[in-house]
Every structure is written in C-alpha cells, then in structure tokens.
Amino acid sequence: MAYIEIRYCCPICKAAHSEYIEAVRCRNKHDIIVERWAVGKHKKVRIFENHHKDSCNGENGALKEADLSDNIHERRKQLEELRKINGG
Numbered sequence: 001m002a003y004i005e006i007r008y009c010c011p012i013c014k015a016a017h018s019e020y021i022e023a024v025r026c027r028n029k030h031d032i033i034v035e036r037w038a039v040g041k042h043k044k045v046r047i048f049e050n051h052h053k054d055s056c057n058g059e060n061g062a063l064k065e066a067d068l069s070d071n072i073h074e075r076r077k078q079l080e081e082l083r084k085i086n087g088g
C-alpha cells in the first residue's frame with residue numbers, strides 16, 4: 001500500500017532532505033547574493049560584472065544611464081549637454 005513521505009526542501013536550491021535540520025543546514029550554507037546598482041537622478045540600473053564597463057550594464061555605462069531620462073526629448077537634451085561638456 002502506498003504511504004506518505006515527508007520531504008524537507010531547501011527554499012534556496014529546492015534540494016529535498018529527509019530531516020528538517022538538514023534542510024536548515026542546506027539553506028544556511030548558501031551564499032548571500034550581492035547585486036550592484038547605479039543609482040542616478042532618473043533611475044537605478046543594475047551593474048553586471050561580466051559586462052564591458054562602458055556597455056549599458058557595465059559600471060561606467062550604468063552610472064551614465066542612471067542619470068539619463070527615459071523621456072526621449074529630455075534624454076536628447078541631456079546627451080547634447082554631455083557632448084558639449086566632453087568637447088565632442
């Protein structure tokens with residue numbers, strides 16, 4: 001006859017354990033996930049370590065993007081101002 005089995009699953013990696021304490025140990029051994037975000041005047045942009053630093057999710061690109069508006073007209077003005085400042 002069939003019977004009921006209890007599994008204790010880690011909420012992080014979903015691995016099933018036969019004892020509650022094993023699931024607690026499994027949960028506690030997982031590292032904390034650290035995220036880096038560029039916080040600007042207009043938004044927050046996530047920084048990914050494996051992206052080129054000047055791409056939009058690289059460190060430099062994210063810092064620049066976070067200060068730019070999503071409004072296309074305002075954004076164009078901001079980019080023109082940046083070009084003047086950088087002498088381009």
Ligand SMILES: [Zn+2]
Binds near residue numbers: 010012030
């Ligand atoms: Zn786990």
